Amino acid sequence: MTDPDPESALDARPGLQKRTVYEMGTAPVSAEVGAAVFDVEHVDVRYGGNLAVRDISLRIPKGEITALIGPSGCGKSTLLRCLNRMNDLIDGASVEGSIFYHGENIYAPEVDPAEVRRRIGMVFQKPNPFAISIYDNVAFGPRLHGLKKGLDDRVEKALRQAALWDEVKDKLNDSGLALSGGQQQRLCIARAVALEPDVILMDEPASALDPISTLAIEDLMRQLRGHFSIVIVTHNMQQAARVSDRTAFFTVDMQKGIRVGELVEYDRTETIFTNAGDERTEAYITGRFG
Amino acid sequence: MSATLSPEREHLSLRTIDPYTRRRKQRSRFVRGLLLAAMVVAVIPLFLILIEVVRRGWPAMGWEFLTQVQPSGRTPGGGYVHGIIGTFYMVGFATLISVPVGILAAIYLVEYGRGPLTGIIRFFTDVMTGVPSVFVGLFIYALLVRQIGFGAFVGGLGLSVMMLPIIVRSSEEMLRLVPEDQRAASAGLGARKWQTIMKVVLPTAAPGLTTGAMLAVARAAGETAVLLLTALGSLQVVNQFQGQPIASITLLVYRGARQPFAEGQQRAWAGALFLMVMVLLLTLSARYISSRSRR
Numbered sequence: 001m002t003d004p005d006p007e008s009a010l011d012a013r014p015g016l017q018k019r020t021v022y023e024m025g026t027a028p029v030s031a032e033v034g035a036a037v038f039d040v041e042h043v044d045v046r047y048g049g050n051l052a053v054r055d056i057s058l059r060i061p062k063g064e065i066t067a068l069i070g071p072s073g074c075g076k077s078t079l080l081r082c083l084n085r086m087n088d089l090i091d092g093a094s095v096e097g098s099i100f101y102h103g104e105n106i107y108a109p110e111v112d113p114a115e116v117r118r119r120i121g122m123v124f125q126k127p128n129p130f131a132i133s134i135y136d137n138v139a140f141g142p143r144l145h146g147l148k149k150g151l152d153d154r155v156e157k158a159l160r161q162a163a164l165w166d167e168v169k170d171k172l173n174d175s176g177l178a179l180s181g182g183q184q185q186r187l188c189i190a191r192a193v194a195l196e197p198d199v200i201l202m203d204e205p206a207s208a209l210d211p212i213s214t215l216a217i218e219d220l221m222r223q224l225r226g227h228f229s230i231v232i233v234t235h236n237m238q239q240a241a242r243v244s245d246r247t248a249f250f251t252v253d254m255q256k257g258i259r260v261g262e263l264v265e266y267d268r269t270e271t272i273f274t275n276a277g278d279e280r281t282e283a284y285i286t287g288r289f290g
Numbered sequence: 291m292s293a294t295l296s297p298e299r300e301h302l303s304l305r306t307i308d309p310y311t312r313r314r315k316q317r318s319r320f321v322r323g324l325l326l327a328a329m330v331v332a333v334i335p336l337f338l339i340l341i342e343v344v345r346r347g348w349p350a351m352g353w354e355f356l357t358q359v360q361p362s363g364r365t366p367g368g369g370y371v372h373g374i375i376g377t378f379y380m381v382g383f384a385t386l387i388s389v390p391v392g393i394l395a396a397i398y399l400v401e402y403g404r405g406p407l408t409g410i411i412r413f414f415t416d417v418m419t420g421v422p423s424v425f426v427g428l429f430i431y432a433l434l435v436r437q438i439g440f441g442a443f444v445g446g447l448g449l450s451v452m453m454l455p456i457i458v459r460s461s462e463e464m465l466r467l468v469p470e471d472q473r474a475a476s477a478g479l480g481a482r483k484w485q486t487i488m489k490v491v492l493p494t495a496a497p498g499l500t501t502g503a504m505l506a507v508a509r510a511a512g513e514t515a516v517l518l519l520t521a522l523g524s525l526q527v528v529n530q531f532q533g534q535p536i537a538s539i540t541l542l543v544y545r546g547a548r549q550p551f552a553e554g555q556q557r558a559w560a561g562a563l564f565l566m567v568m569v570l571l572l573t574l575s576a577r578y579i580s581s582r583s584r585r
Contacts, residue, residue, distance in 0.1 A: 115480065118480025131494060195479060
């Protein structure tokens with residue numbers, strides 16, 4: 001993969017805001033990344049004026065699985081929710097800095113958050129299918145956006161991609177809530193995939209599931225890798241090691257009694273797990289804290 | 291903590307009851323008895339009403355009662371069809387106004403409400419729930435009846451003022467019960483707020499909204515004071531929407547009960563029975579709907 005000069009690539013797009021682009025290695029945290037799907041630059045998030053995460057910068061590669069790990073309160077979920085502007089739905093949340101999605105700042109004033117969320121799928125911590133049929137769950141997104149042509153095929157394809165088709169093909173009219181927890185989460189993945197996003201954000205997608213279902217979700221993620229860029233938040237380090245290509249380690253910085261999330265290190269997963277550059281990362285990964 | 295489990299510690303029989311435990315048990319029994327007594331006291335009047343209304347109303351109840359108007363003077367027989375029709379018109383009209391307005395207002399409060407305006411609206415909704423109905427009647431009387439006269443329209447309007455706060459408050463509760471993760475799931479798929487409301491929030495809350503509306507309808511059907519000053523009452527079937535006084539079951543019961551002869555009083559009992567059965571049916575179906583949705 002070749003990386004075109006990001007600056008000139010950006011200049012070619014009209015209507016984009018000026019931004020600072022860091023050379024590799026000069027950004028506070030960096031990793032060699034080819035084609036990026038997200039460029040997060042100096043992002044601060046506040047909830048009701050209180051700083052929750054500080055100065056996050058990272059490039060998230062296309063077609064790979066990126067894991068965000070770290071102890072509770074380190075801001076990994078907060079950052080994830082910035083990537084599709086879900087934080088806009090929380091009262092008092094504010095985001096500073098820029099997040100470029102294929103070079104376009106999703107926080108630019110003329111960007112419609114609903115459009116961002118349509119392109120960037122999300123899977124939540126707790127499986128949250130709608131109390132409607134399996135079919136209608138998957139068709140929900142396409143119907144919202146008027147994609148009614150070939151809906152049956154679209155639903156089937158999404159369910160196949162989510163490795164759920166064989167289990168539900170004979171009961172598409174049953175309620176989505178009648179499925180087991182792991183199946184519900186795969187249904188939620190199918191629901192997101194049905195809109196053909198190029199990124200899927202997963203917020204601890206297996207933390208409410210049993211180990212078998214967790215493995216099924218991880219297998220699924222490996223299958224989806226390549227078709228989609230996946231960003232996963234997890235506090236299960238083994239999970240990050242098993243599925244991800246890159247890992248970003250966050251921590252909580254205590255300053256004047258205020259807890260602020262910070263990005264410590266971001267690199268290839270095997271590097272993070274075998275040869276971490278920062279002792280805090282190593283301490284966390286080897287279980288000395290967190 | 292394992293230190294306390296020293297080998298020399300004796301095992302106490304589970305059946306040993308020390309005085310302290312005995313007192314706790316007695317107190318528990320006493321409180322339980324008190325609560326039971328309170329429940330019985332609360333239910334006695336309800337049962338007495340139920341029995342009395344059925345006992346006195348049943349003889350005059352029948353096909354004639356439901357299809358005939360009240361005869362004049364001390365004549366026995368006849369019925370309250372004019373009241374049934376009047377109540378149907380006015381409650382129907384009030385429902386048409388207050389259900390959509392009430393649910394929309396509740397959606398605003400739950401989904402869009404921010405800042406002081408929401409607090410003010412909620413406060414006044416609470417106040418309105420407690421406003422005596424005779425005030426509502428007086429208000430409609432002063433505002434409209436003196437200009438356009440008595441009738442089903444002003445009566446229904448008065449009833450809708452009574453129903454509105456009940457519907458707003460119950461709908462608000464129901465909309466709040468819709469889990470936040472359902473809204474997040476919808477937003478995560480790129481739904482706009484109104485799409486989330488129409489496709490996720492309202493369908494999920496629908497049984498609860500229906501229940502609230504039905505209870506408000508039951509309340510309006512039994513309303514009297516508002517109608518005294520707006521519908522006024524009538525002795526015939528009225529099909530005019532406005533400008534002519536119209537009967538309601540409650541008004542007929544009120545007047546019938548004051549008639550100095552047994553025939554009129556008996557019709558009033560039958561009217562009360564009819565109304566009670568209607569309200570009971572509405573309440574039961576409301577409960578049925580909400581219990582079905584919980585499965």
